[in-house]
Amino acid sequence: MTRRETLEYDEALDPGGLIRESYRIENITIQEARSIFLDWAIKIGPDLRADIAIRRLLGLYERGHNDQHPMTLVLNEGLGSIVGPQGRRGGSRARRGV
Numbered sequence: 126m127t128r129r130e131t132l133e134y135d136e137a138l139d140p141g142g143l144i145r146e147s148y149r150i151e152n153i154t155i156q157e158a159r160s161i162f163l164d165w166a167i168k169i170g171p172d173l174r175a176d177i178a179i180r181r182l183l184g185l186y187e188r189g190h191n192d193q194h195p196m197t198l199v200l201n202e203g204l205g206s207i208v209g210p211q212g213r214r215g216g217s218r219a220r221r222g223v
Contacts, residue, residue: 134185140168144182147196158195162203179204 134145143165147158169178179200187197 135181137170137173138178138181139165140170143168144186144196144200148186148194153195155195155198158199161196162199166203176204 134142139145143161147153147161150157166175169175183197183200183204186194187200188194
C-alpha cells in the first residue's frame, strides 16, 4: 500500500474524501481531476482558506516534487491561480506591458 492509499482524511479539509478518492482512481484524466477539484472547492467550508487547504492536501498526497498525478497537477494549478499575481491588469498599462 502506498502513502496515498492508507491516509485518513480530515472532513473539514476534504469533505467526503473527494481529493483522497481521486488519488485512488486508476488512469484518472486531468479533466476528471479538474471536475473533482471544482466539486471540492464548492464543498469546503467558508472558514477554510482555499490556499491553505490546497497546501495541506499537497502535503498529504503529493509524492515529491516531480509527482505527475493529475490531481497533484490540478492542486498546483489551483494554488497558482489563488496566489498568482495580484492587482489590476487592465487599461493602457496592460496594453503597453508596463
